[in-house]
Amino acid sequence: MSELLLNMEGVEKYFPGVHALKKCCFDLRKGEVHALVGENGAGKSTLMKVLTGIFIPESGQITLESKCVNFKSPRQAQLAGISIVHQELNLMNHLTAAQNIFIGRESDGLFLNEKSINDKTLELFKKLNIKLDPEEKVGNLSVSHQQMIEIAKAISYDAKIIIFDEPTATLTDVEIEELFKIMNELKSQGVGMVYISHRMDEIKKISDRVTVLRDGEYIGTEDSAKVKIDDIIHMMVGRITYEEHKKISDNKEKPPVVLKVENMSSKDVNNVSFELHKGEILGFAGLIGAGRTELARLIFGADKKTTGEIYLDGKKVNVKSPHDAVRLGIGYLSEDRKRYGLSLGMSVANNIVMPNLDEYITAGIISEKKIKKIASEYVDKINIKTPSVGQLVKNLSGGNQQKVIIAKWLLKNSDILIFDEPTRGIDVGAKSEIYKIINKLAKSGKSIIIISSELPELLRMSDRVLVMCEGTHTATLELDQINQNTIMKYATQH
Amino acid sequence: MLKSIRNSGTHKMLAFAALIVIYIFFAIAGNNFTSVSTTLNILASSYYVGFLALGVTFVIITGGIDLSIGAVMMCSALVGGQLYRNVGLPIWAVLIAMIAFGTLIGWVNGLLVTKLKLPPFIATLGMMMVSLGLGSIITGTSTKNFPTILEPDGWFSRVFFRTESGFPMGVVYLIIFFIFTFIILNKTKIGRYIYAIGSNEEAVRLSGIKVNVWKGLAFVISGFAAGLGSIFYAATYTVIIPNTGNGIELQAIAAVVIGGTSLSGGKGSLTGTMIGVFIMSILKNGLISMNLPAPFQTFFTGIVVLGAVLIDVYRNKKANKVKKLS
Numbered sequence: 001m002s003e004l005l006l007n008m009e010g011v012e013k014y015f016p017g018v019h020a021l022k023k024c025c026f027d028l029r030k031g032e033v034h035a036l037v038g039e040n041g042a043g044k045s046t047l048m049k050v051l052t053g054i055f056i057p058e059s060g061q062i063t064l065e066s067k068c069v070n071f072k073s074p075r076q077a078q079l080a081g082i083s084i085v086h087q088e089l090n091l092m093n094h095l096t097a098a099q100n101i102f103i104g105r106e107s108d109g110l111f112l113n114e115k116s117i118n119d120k121t122l123e124l125f126k127k128l129n130i131k132l133d134p135e136e137k138v139g140n141l142s143v144s145h146q147q148m149i150e151i152a153k154a155i156s157y158d159a160k161i162i163i164f165d166e167p168t169a170t171l172t173d174v175e176i177e178e179l180f181k182i183m184n185e186l187k188s189q190g191v192g193m194v195y196i197s198h199r200m201d202e203i204k205k206i207s208d209r210v211t212v213l214r215d216g217e218y219i220g221t222e223d224s225a226k227v228k229i230d231d232i233i234h235m236m237v238g239r240i241t242y243e244e245h246k247k248i249s250d251n252k253e254k255p256p257v258v259l260k261v262e263n264m265s266s267k268d269v270n271n272v273s274f275e276l277h278k279g280e281i282l283g284f285a286g287l288i289g290a291g292r293t294e295l296a297r298l299i300f301g302a303d304k305k306t307t308g309e310i311y312l313d314g315k316k317v318n319v320k321s322p323h324d325a326v327r328l329g330i331g332y333l334s335e336d337r338k339r340y341g342l343s344l345g346m347s348v349a350n351n352i353v354m355p356n357l358d359e360y361i362t363a364g365i366i367s368e369k370k371i372k373k374i375a376s377e378y379v380d381k382i383n384i385k386t387p388s389v390g391q392l393v394k395n396l397s398g399g400n401q402q403k404v405i406i407a408k409w410l411l412k413n414s415d416i417l418i419f420d421e422p423t424r425g426i427d428v429g430a431k432s433e434i435y436k437i438i439n440k441l442a443k444s445g446k447s448i449i450i451i452s453s454e455l456p457e458l459l460r461m462s463d464r465v466l467v468m469c470e471g472t473h474t475a476t477l478e479l480d481q482i483n484q485n486t487i488m489k490y491a492t493q494h
Numbered sequence: 495m496l497k498s499i500r501n502s503g504t505h506k507m508l509a510f511a512a513l514i515v516i517y518i519f520f521a522i523a524g525n526n527f528t529s530v531s532t533t534l535n536i537l538a539s540s541y542y543v544g545f546l547a548l549g550v551t552f553v554i555i556t557g558g559i560d561l562s563i564g565a566v567m568m569c570s571a572l573v574g575g576q577l578y579r580n581v582g583l584p585i586w587a588v589l590i591a592m593i594a595f596g597t598l599i600g601w602v603n604g605l606l607v608t609k610l611k612l613p614p615f616i617a618t619l620g621m622m623m624v625s626l627g628l629g630s631i632i633t634g635t636s637t638k639n640f641p642t643i644l645e646p647d648g649w650f651s652r653v654f655f656r657t658e659s660g661f662p663m664g665v666v667y668l669i670i671f672f673i674f675t676f677i678i679l680n681k682t683k684i685g686r687y688i689y690a691i692g693s694n695e696e697a698v699r700l701s702g703i704k705v706n707v708w709k710g711l712a713f714v715i716s717g718f719a720a721g722l723g724s725i726f727y728a729a730t731y732t733v734i735i736p737n738t739g740n741g742i743e744l745q746a747i748a749a750v751v752i753g754g755t756s757l758s759g760g761k762g763s764l765t766g767t768m769i770g771v772f773i774m775s776i777l778k779n780g781l782i783s784m785n786l787p788a789p790f791q792t793f794f795t796g797i798v799v800l801g802a803v804l805i806d807v808y809r810n811k812k813a814n815k816v817k818k819l820s
C-alpha cells in the first residue's frame with residue numbers, strides 16, 4: 001500500500017439551513033484513484049471545495065503529506081499542489097484555450113508571452129489527444145471540448161492531487177477513454193486523484209477505492225475491485241426499485257398520432273420524418289453529434305428549419321419560436337440546463353412556477369402562498385433536496401438544480417414533452433424516480449420524446465426508438481427490435 | 495489565429511468605416527469642414543474625452559462602469575487651480591498633484607468595489623457626487639484660471655494645448671497615452687486579467703488569482719486617466735467653473751461603446767475607443783460647421799451609440815449561429 005497523501009477528518013460545514021458535512025472524513029494515497037459517490041446533495045462537491053480552500057469549514061483537520069494545512073483561498077490550495085476540475089465549467093469564454101489554461105501562469109514577468117503558452121498548450125493537447133487550436137476562443141467550442149480544456153488545465157499544474165468532480169457528464173465516449181488513459185498515466189507517476197461520478201460502471205473501471213457519503217456523513221470505503229455495484233448503491237440510498245422493462249403489449253392497435261414531423265431539415269438534420277403516438281415514449285438514439293438535439297430544437301422552434309412540416313393531432317401547425325411551441329403544448333427540457341433552464345439567483349419556488357406564473361396571479365397580485373404550496377408539492381414529488389422552497393437555486397447541489405428544471409416542465413403540463421438528457425448528473429436513486437415520473441406521465445396520456453446518450457436508459461424507457469446517424473434518420477425500431485446491438489448498428493451506419 | 499483576428503477586427507473595421515463616412519459627409523455638407531482650423535478643432539476637442547475614454551475602457555472590460563470620471567476630472571482641475579492660484583505652488587507641482595488626485599479617487603473607487611463589495615454603478619455614482627461637491631467646497635465655488643499662452647507660465651498652454659504655430663500638442667500626448675495603455679491592455683498580465691475578469695470573474699478567482707487587486711487596478715487606471723485628462727481640460731479651456739462639465743463621463747462612455755467594447759465585459763479594444771472618440775468629435779465639429787446648435791450634437795451622438803450597439807448585437811447573433819453550425 002502506498003503512502004498517504006491526504007487525510008481529512010471531522011470536517012464540519014454548515015450553510016444557512018443546511019448541515020452539509022457532518023464529521024466527514026476522507027483520505028487519499030499516492031498513485032490512486034479514489035472515487036467519491038453519493039446522492040445529489042450528499043456533500044461531495046462541498047467536501048472537495050473545503051479541501052481546495054473555496055469553503056472554510058467550521059471545524060475539521062486536513063493533513064497534506066503529514067503536515068497540517070488550512071487553506072483560506074483557492075490560491076493557497078493550488079500552491080500546495082492541489083488542482084480541481086469543478087462540476088460546473090469555469091471558463092473565460094472571451095479568451096483562447098491557451099489563455100484559459102495558463103491563466104495566472106502567463107509568464108514570470110509583467111509581459112505576456114503568447115507563443116510560449118500556445119506551445120505548451122499544444123503539447124498538453126497532444127498528450128490528451130485533443131484536436132483543437134490553442135488560439136481558438138473557448139466560447140466557440142462545444143461543451144465537451146470546453147470540459148476537455150478544464151481537464152487539460154487541471155493537469156497542467158503538475159499537481160500532487162487532482163480532483164475530478166463529475167468530469168464525464170458532458171464528455172463523449174472517445175473523450176472519456178482519453179481521460180481514463182491520462183488518469184492511468186498520472187497514477188503511475190504517483191498523482192493521487194479524487195473521482196466523483198454518478199456512473200457506477202466508470203467507478204468500477206477507473207477507481208481503486210470508493211468512498212460513499214450520505215447526507216453529509218461518511219458511510220464507508222470499499223475496495224473498488226471487490227465491491228458490487230448494488231452494494232455501493234445500497235450504501236448510497238438504501239435499496240431502490242427499478243422500473244420494469246416495457247412489456248410488449250398484446251394490444252396491436254396503436255393509439256392516435258399526436259405529433260407528425262415531415263421532411264424536417266436544417267444544417268445538421270437531414271430530412272427526418274416520424275410520428276409520435278399518444279401516451280408513447282419515443283427514444284432518440286445516436287452518437288453525440290448525430291443531430292438529435294438539433295432535431296428536437298427544430299421541433300421546439302428554437303432553431304430555423306430549412307424545410308419540414310409539423311402536424312399536431314393531424315393539423316398542420318407553424319412553430320416559429322419556443323413561445324409558439326409552448327403555446328401549442330410542446331415542452332423541451334434542454335440538455336444544457338444550467339445555461340438555458342434556470343434563473344440561478346431566484347428561489348426554487350419561483351423557478352418552478354416561472355412558465356406558469358399567470359395561474360398564481362389574482363387581480364394582478366402574485367400569490368406567494370399558492371406558489372409555495374405547489375412548489376413544495378413538486379419538491380416532494382421528485383425529491384429535490386433543499387432546506388425550503390425559498391432557497392436560491394444557485395445554492396443547491398448540481399443534481400438538485402437539474403431536478404428543479406424537471407419540476408418546472410412537469411408543472412407546465414404540456415401534452416408533448418421532449419427530455420434532452422434528463423438524468424445527466426443525477427444520482428441513481430433520483431434517476432429511478434425520474435423514470436417513474438416519465439412513465440406515469442406517459443400512462444396519463446402525455447407523449448414523450450427522450451434523447452439520451454445512455455443506452456440502458458433508452459432500452460429501459462422507450463416504446464419505440466428512432467435512430468439517427470450524422471443528421472440522417474437511419475431506423476425506427478419497434479419494441480421487439482430494441483436492443484443494444486441493433487441500435488449501435490444503425491447509429492454507426494450511414 | 496487568423497480567425498480570432500477577424501472576429502475581433504470586424505467591429506473596429508466597421509467603426510473605422512463609419513468614421514470615414516461621417517467625415518466625408520461633413521466634408522461635403524459642412525462649411526469649411528476640411529479646413530486646417532476645423533481639423534485642429536476636431537483634434538483639440540478630443541483630448542480630454544480621449545483620456546477619460548481610454549481609462550474607463552479598462553473598467554468597462556472588467557464588466558464594471560466608472561461614472562465618476564467626468565466629475566473627477568473637473569474636481570482635479572479645480573484642485574489644481576486652487577493650488578496654483580491660492581496656495582501658489584509652481585505649475586509643475588500642480589500638474590503632478592492633479593494626476594495624483596485623480597489616481598487617489600480611482601483607488602477609492604476600487605476599494606469601494608472590491609473590498610466593500612459595492613456595485614460599480616453605485617460606488618462611482620457616489621464618488622461622482624462627492625467629487626462634484628468637493629470641487630465647489632475646496633474652491634469656495636469660485637472660478638479658477640489656468641495660465642493662457644500670453645500669461646506668465648504660458649509654457650503650460652504651449653506644451654499641453656497648442657504651440658505658438660498652432661500645432662495641437664494634446665494629440666501627441668493622447669497618442670502616447672494610447673500606446674502606453676495599449677501595451678498594458680494587450681501585452682501584459684494586467685490586461686489579460688482585466689479581460690479574464692470581465693469574461694468570468696468566478697473562474698479567475700478559482701484559478702487562484704487575486705481578483706480584487708486587478709479589478710481595483712482598473713479603477714486606478716481610470717482615475718489616473720481622469721487626472722491626466724484634467725490637465726488637458728485646463729490647458730484647453732483655462733477657465734474652470736465649479737459645477738460644470740456634467741455629462742462628460744457619458745461622452746467618454748459613449749465613445750467606448752461606439753468603439754465596440756461590451757458593457758457586459760470581457761470584450762473590447764482601445765483602438766475601438768480611439769475611433770469612437772474621433773467619431774464623436776467629428777460629429778460635434780461637423781454639426782457646428784453645418785451651423786446646427788449643440789443639442790443636435792447630443793441627438794446625433796445618441797443615434798450613433800444606438801447604431802453601434804445594434805450592430806454589435808446583430809453581429810453577435812450571427813456569430814453564435816455560425817458557432818452552432820460548425
Ligand SMILES: Nc1ncnc2c1ncn2[C@@H]1O[C@H](COP(=O)(O)OP(=O)(O)OP(=O)(O)O)[C@@H](O)[C@H]1O
Pocket residue numbers: 015016018020038039040041042043044045046047087385386394395396397398399400425427
Ligand atoms: N453555497 C451554498 N449555499 C448554501 N447551501 C449549499 C451551498 N453549496 C451547497 N449547498 C448545500 O450543501 C449540500 C451538499 O451539496 P453538494 O454540492 O456538496 O452536493 P453533491 O454531493 O456534490 O451533489 P451532486 O451530485 O448533485 O453534485 C446540499 O444540500 C446543497 O444544497
Ligand SMILES: [Mg+2]
Pocket residue numbers: 044045046087165397398399
Ligand atoms: Mg456536486
